[in-house]
Amino acid sequence: MITESRTIPVKKRIAIVAHDNRKPELLDWAWANRELLAKNELYGTGTTGKLLEEKLNQPVQRLLSGPLGGDQQVGGMIAEEKIDMLIFFWDPMSAQPHDPDVKALLRLCVVWNIPVASNRASADFLFTSPLMHQDYTAVQIDYSTYLDRKF
Numbered sequence: 001m002i003t004e005s006r007t008i009p010v011k012k013r014i015a016i017v018a019h020d021n022r023k024p025e026l027l028d029w030a031w032a033n034r035e036l037l038a039k040n041e042l043y044g045t046g047t048t049g050k051l052l053e054e055k056l057n058q059p060v061q062r063l064l065s066g067p068l069g070g071d072q073q074v075g076g077m078i079a080e081e082k083i084d085m086l087i088f089f090w091d092p093m094s095a096q097p098h099d100p101d102v103k104a105l106l107r108l109c110v111v112w113n114i115p116v117a118s119n120r121a122s123a124d125f126l127f128t129s130p131l132m133h134q135d136y137t138a139v140q141i142d143y144s145t146y147l148d149r150k151f
């Protein structure tokens with residue numbers, strides 16, 4: 001099943017996303033981790049990206065706002081192997097109008113074996129991993145057998 005691998009470089013391309021109720025928590029976490037964030041390449045959905053850029057005084061490549069397609073853009077970039085890691089503080093207490101997009105993004109992270117943090121503790125564990133400071137070979141599962149079914 002495992003057919004390929006890809007190298008996640010030292011300088012990681014990190015997508016950062018937060019729903020509105022969790023933006024303060026994300027910004028707190030980002031400030032506490034600003035030194036390591038500065039060594040990596042950041043991408044963000046519209047509003048999250050703007051707030052991060054202001055808070056960190058570091059460039060963040062901004063995509064569309066989540067409900068307007070930003071989550072789907074991040075998912076597309078994951079499928080094109082342009083994102084290495086996702087920090088996504090999603091809201092467990094409120095329904096989102098673009099819930100299918102949120103689910104699709106989280107699904108693609110599993111498909112492409114992308115490390116994901118959805119809360120502060122998991123983000124801390126990722127960011128204190130020695131793998132943050134070295135190349136990492138991530139295996140890639142070959143899901144094509146799922147698609148080869150004969151009907």
Ligand SMILES: O=C(CO)COP(=O)(O)O
Binds near residue numbers: 048071
């Ligand atoms: O809705 C989002 C993720 O699902 C985030 O979008 P914004 O960063 O534009 O608020």
